[in-house]
Amino acid sequence: MLRGYAVLYLIFLYAPIALLPIFAFNDGSIIAFPLQGFTTRWFSELWTNSALHNAVQNSLFIAVMTAVFATLLGICAARAGAMASFPGKQGILGFVMLPLVLPEIIVAVSLLIVLRQVLGLQLSNWSVIAAHVLICTPFSIAILNGAFQNLDPAMEEAAMDLGESRWSAFRLITLPLVMPGIVSSLLISFTISLDEFIIAFFLTGTNPTMPVYIWGLLRFPGQLPVVMALGTILVALSIILLTIAEYYRRRGLARAGVADTGGFL
Amino acid sequence: MTRPLIHLESIHKYYGDYHALRGIDLDIRPGEFFSLLGPSGCGKTTLLRTIAGFEDVSSGNMFIDGRDMKRVPANQRPTNMVFQSYAIFPHLTVAENVGFGLRRDPRPKAEKAKAVEEALEMVGLRGYGKRAAHALSGGQRQRVALARALILKPKVLLLDEPLSALDKKMREQMQVELIRLQRSVGITFILVTHDQEEALVMSDRIAVMFEGEIGQMADPETLYRRPNSRRVAEFIGKMNILPGHVTEGGPGVTVDVAGLGRAEVATEQAPGGVVAGDTAVGIRPETLAILFEGEETTRRVVEGVVDEVVYYGDMTYYDVRVDGVPEPLNISMKNLIGRPVLDVGTRTRVAWDERSLVVLAR
Amino acid sequence: MAIGTWLTTERGRAATLVVPPFVYALLLLAIPVGAVILFSFWTQDFMTVDRTFTLDNYREIATTPVYGLLLRRSLFVSGTVTIVTVLLAYPIAYFVSFHVPAHRKSLWLFLITIPFWTSYLIRVFLWKVILGYNGVINSGLQGLGIIDEPLTFILYNVNAVIITLAHAFAPFAILPIFVALEKIDRSLLEASQDLGETRLTTFLRVTLPLSMPGLVAAVLIVFIPTIGDYVTPELMGGAGGKLIANMIQTQFLQLNNAPLGAALALVAMVSVTAISLVFILLNRRWLRGR
Ligand SMILES: Nc1ncnc2c1ncn2[C@@H]1O[C@H](COP(=O)(O)OP(=O)(O)OP(=O)(O)O)[C@@H](O)[C@H]1O
Ligand SMILES: [Mg+2]
Numbered sequence: 001m002l003r004g005y006a007v008l009y010l011i012f013l014y015a016p017i018a019l020l021p022i023f024a025f026n027d028g029s030i031i032a033f034p035l036q037g038f039t040t041r042w043f044s045e046l047w048t049n050s051a052l053h054n055a056v057q058n059s060l061f062i063a064v065m066t067a068v069f070a071t072l073l074g075i076c077a078a079r080a081g082a083m084a085s086f087p088g089k090q091g092i093l094g095f096v097m098l099p100l101v102l103p104e105i106i107v108a109v110s111l112l113i114v115l116r117q118v119l120g121l122q123l124s125n126w127s128v129i130a131a132h133v134l135i136c137t138p139f140s141i142a143i144l145n146g147a148f149q150n151l152d153p154a155m156e157e158a159a160m161d162l163g164e165s166r167w168s169a170f171r172l173i174t175l176p177l178v179m180p181g182i183v184s185s186l187l188i189s190f191t192i193s194l195d196e197f198i199i200a201f202f203l204t205g206t207n208p209t210m211p212v213y214i215w216g217l218l219r220f221p222g223q224l225p226v227v228m229a230l231g232t233i234l235v236a237l238s239i240i241l242l243t244i245a246e247y248y249r250r251r252g253l254a255r256a257g258v259a260d261t262g263g264f265l
Numbered sequence: 266m267t268r269p270l271i272h273l274e275s276i277h278k279y280y281g282d283y284h285a286l287r288g289i290d291l292d293i294r295p296g297e298f299f300s301l302l303g304p305s306g307c308g309k310t311t312l313l314r315t316i317a318g319f320e321d322v323s324s325g326n327m328f329i330d331g332r333d334m335k336r337v338p339a340n341q342r343p344t345n346m347v348f349q350s351y352a353i354f355p356h357l358t359v360a361e362n363v364g365f366g367l368r369r370d371p372r373p374k375a376e377k378a379k380a381v382e383e384a385l386e387m388v389g390l391r392g393y394g395k396r397a398a399h400a401l402s403g404g405q406r407q408r409v410a411l412a413r414a415l416i417l418k419p420k421v422l423l424l425d426e427p428l429s430a431l432d433k434k435m436r437e438q439m440q441v442e443l444i445r446l447q448r449s450v451g452i453t454f455i456l457v458t459h460d461q462e463e464a465l466v467m468s469d470r471i472a473v474m475f476e477g478e479i480g481q482m483a484d485p486e487t488l489y490r491r492p493n494s495r496r497v498a499e500f501i502g503k504m505n506i507l508p509g510h511v512t513e514g515g516p517g518v519t520v521d522v523a524g525l526g527r528a529e530v531a532t533e534q535a536p537g538g539v540v541a542g543d544t545a546v547g548i549r550p551e552t553l554a555i556l557f558e559g560e561e562t563t564r565r566v567v568e569g570v571v572d573e574v575v576y577y578g579d580m581t582y583y584d585v586r587v588d589g590v591p592e593p594l595n596i597s598m599k600n601l602i603g604r605p606v607l608d609v610g611t612r613t614r615v616a617w618d619e620r621s622l623v624v625l626a627r
Numbered sequence: 628m629a630i631g632t633w634l635t636t637e638r639g640r641a642a643t644l645v646v647p648p649f650v651y652a653l654l655l656l657a658i659p660v661g662a663v664i665l666f667s668f669w670t671q672d673f674m675t676v677d678r679t680f681t682l683d684n685y686r687e688i689a690t691t692p693v694y695g696l697l698l699r700r701s702l703f704v705s706g707t708v709t710i711v712t713v714l715l716a717y718p719i720a721y722f723v724s725f726h727v728p729a730h731r732k733s734l735w736l737f738l739i740t741i742p743f744w745t746s747y748l749i750r751v752f753l754w755k756v757i758l759g760y761n762g763v764i765n766s767g768l769q770g771l772g773i774i775d776e777p778l779t780f781i782l783y784n785v786n787a788v789i790i791t792l793a794h795a796f797a798p799f800a801i802l803p804i805f806v807a808l809e810k811i812d813r814s815l816l817e818a819s820q821d822l823g824e825t826r827l828t829t830f831l832r833v834t835l836p837l838s839m840p841g842l843v844a845a846v847l848i849v850f851i852p853t854i855g856d857y858v859t860p861e862l863m864g865g866a867g868g869k870l871i872a873n874m875i876q877t878q879f880l881q882l883n884n885a886p887l888g889a890a891l892a893l894v895a896m897v898s899v900t901a902i903s904l905v906f907i908l909l910n911r912r913w914l915r916g917r
Binding site: 002005006009012013015016017019020023031033034073074077079080083084086089092093096098100101104106109110112114117118130131134137141192195196197202211214227230231234235238239242246250 | 641642645646648651652657660662663676715719721737738740742745747750756759761847848851852853854856872875879880885888892
Binding site: 154155157159160164165173177 | 350365
């Protein structure tokens with residue numbers, strides 16, 4: 001009985017996504033049943049839409065920067081988390097994880113006020129990056145915590161004992177062992193940033209990000225099939241990225257020789 | 266005495282307010298197999314890690330091979346360590362693990378590979394070089410860790426409970442191998458263990474630690490036969506502890522032992538020193554003997570009642586209640602041909618010897 | 628203490644390492660939130676901000692009925708979404724933890740998390756396609772002859788918002804419950820049945836209380852963020868389904884009244900936090916009372 005429920009639940013989870021390719025290849029300009037026949041013209045339209053291309057470029061730039069910075073901060077925090085305790089450590093690490101449970105609109109609003117009203121800056125891709133790094137860092141930390149905490153602290157000491165400096169012990173031993181976690185963190189941060197709308201809508205400058213651009217399209221019924229085509233590509237892309245991330249996460253666990261206990265969080 | 270290889274002078278170590286090492290003085294000779302023995306939490310690992318350079322000392326001096334180790338980091342000390350968890354690098358092969366320390370060695374590659382092969386052979390892992398390290402058994406990991414540390418020909422090899430992760434049989438086999446290995450390479454070994462039998466079997470000398478201090482430092486036989494204090498006596502082997510009273514005089518020491526009577530003992534039998542007054546007196550179970558029907562002895566004899574019998578195959582352990590002795594005496598007897606096993610409640614005579622008494626400082 | 632000796636201790640290095648993420652969060656979270664608080668006590672004067680301290684914004688929020696209405700509706704939606712999501716999620720977490728063989732667990736978790744990572748906007752929009760007037764449900768039911776007229780109570784109202792949000796936050800609820808269930812020592816359950824409890828009473832007296840930390844985490848991780856979502860009500864809610872986040876967004880981006888928007892954001896934030904704290908307290912007392 002539970003299994004049946006679980007299957008129904010998965011259908012509920014996947015129902016919306018399953019519709020994407022159906023309408024992306026549907027030869028009708030309204031998104032409704034009955035279907036009209038097969039076409040690939042919505043995909044060709046994507047190909048020639050230069051406004052979309054700009055938005056995608058922006059989003060890619062933002063997502064790459066976000067992934068790199070969030071993962072760097074995540075490495076610092078996760079590594080510190082696996083090291084000796086000092087007064088206030090738990091509090092500080094908890095504080096850094098806070099954006100995970102903060103409503104995104106609060107992040108958006110507060111950064112908007114600081115950037116525009118307090119500092120008087122122009123909004124740009126960098127304002128979005130700043131905010132995305134803030135919300136991606138907790139995810140990065142959560143992923144990397146798994147990688148760092150499974151490491152035997154004696155491992156680095158052994159390398160130093162055998163003549164390496166502190167830094168080269170980190171580079172030769174720790175870094176290769178947590179590398180799968182780093183790759184996984186990069187991919188997850190990239191995916192979150194690429195998809196994020198609520199904050200980006202507040203903080204984008206004159207060039208919209210891809211979700212902001214899609215948001216604009218949603219108001220024009222004629223553009224919806226194109227959105228479906230774009231969505232299909234995005235979903236396929238995220239599934240590929242996530243599969244790679246999951247592969248690396250598991251490989252990391254296998255390397256450290258520990259049992260797999262579950263997903264990304 | 267030759268110059269000590271390791272010389273520690275009133276080493277103190279604090280973790281915050283916690284005083285983990287409380288004035289350790291220690292000299293270890295070249296080529297010695299030296300053990301640090303003590304109950305859990307007494308600071309053995311801390312002391313070993315200070316020698317390796319992983320922990321800073323709070324005060325005191327440390328010299329290795331005549332060189333002051335102050336501010337010499339772990340990677341520049343002539344010591345190598347076998348970790349309790351072995352710390353085998355799981356992403357490298359066995360050969361890469363063993364050859365890890367040769368990375369900065371200027372010798373040509375082929376020579377280094379040969380050195381790795383020799384090191385593997387020394388620990389009985391010939392031909393294992395290409396294996397992935399994470400797929401090894403506990404005993405094999407231990408050998409890789411040994412080979413990896415010994416390939417650098419350190420002055421001192423530090424081993425932190427290297428055998429504790431192995432099962433009993435493997436442990437006994439590795440004990441023998443470690444002794445053989447130490448003899449053949451001639452490197453000074455410092456072994457941390459909380460297993461007194463292991464320390465007695467393997468070591469040239471043992472330091473028994475309690476709460477950050479060394480209680481006694483001696484060769485295994487002295488440690489066993491002449492413990493200098495009650496806590497050492499109780500930590501190593503079994504020991505009957507009886508209240509006693511020292512009344513000085515004569516060439517040796519005169520002591521009144523509860524239940525046994527007055528005894529004259531030599532000064533060596535009081536290694537912790539003597540003061541007139543109340544004291545504790547120890548006597549090992551195997552130096553006491555039950556006198557069976559018809560047996561006679563020239564040793565001294567007391568009478569008692571059997572309180573508890575544990576039959577062990579080759580041995581029988583008795584608890585015998587003797588008037589004036591607060592706790593029953595533990596006595597271990599070999600089960601020789603014709604010797605009966607006594608029942609609880611049997612009256613019996615117990616033979617003992619003044620020469621096997623130890624006067625223990627408190 | 629000199630930096631040299633500071634870095635030789637492990638604590639010192641650990642403390643140094645947390646500096647970058649900590650400073651980042653301080654600069655981009657703590658200080659901005661402080662700025663929001665400050666702004667909420669100022670007022671907008673056409674193009675400039677009047678920096679005299681005043682409670683005007685809060686007074687306006689308290690006296691204008693629409694803000695109260697939106698806030699209450701938001702809290703209702705967040706609360707309902709939380710209950711629905713967690714109730715639907717618990718059996719799934721339980722199933723994966725107790726009935727899926729160990730080597731298949733991460734596959735199931737992977738399947739559950741995938742939809743969560745795929746374009747949020749498009750996912751919300753697709754619910755419109757499913758629930759809409761000519762949507763999947765209506766055309767399906769009409770095709771089967773179950774209904775004659777399309778159902779209208781499933782789009783452009785609060786119900787639609789709740790369904791969509793419950794879908795969006797599903798993995799957030801499943802994962803913490805799953806983690807808590809995984810930690811339960813299986814021999815406890817056997818012990819309980821051994822002591823004469825039935826499967827049901829074992830669940831109620833052992834499994835459920837032991838999984839409570841995960842349940843609480845799930846509740847918080849769904850309840851708090853849903854208050855800040857303006858996409859779903861905008862697309863799905865119609866006129867009667869707008870929430871407080873839409874009003875905040877409007878104040879900032881259309882009406883250019885940052886101070887009032889800031890005050891609204893704070894009121895919303897404080898409300899969810901207060902409710903969450905009460906929930907945590909009640910839960911603690913309940914667990915202790917057992
Ligand atoms: N990094 C540290 N911070 C604070 N206290 C420590 C630290 N390392 C060790 N201690 C404390 O110092 C004492 C000695 O620890 P140590 O590890 O040296 O004991 P040990 O003799 O090796 O014990 P075991 O046989 O259990 O390994 C213990 O009470 C321990 O709690
Ligand atoms: Mg230890």
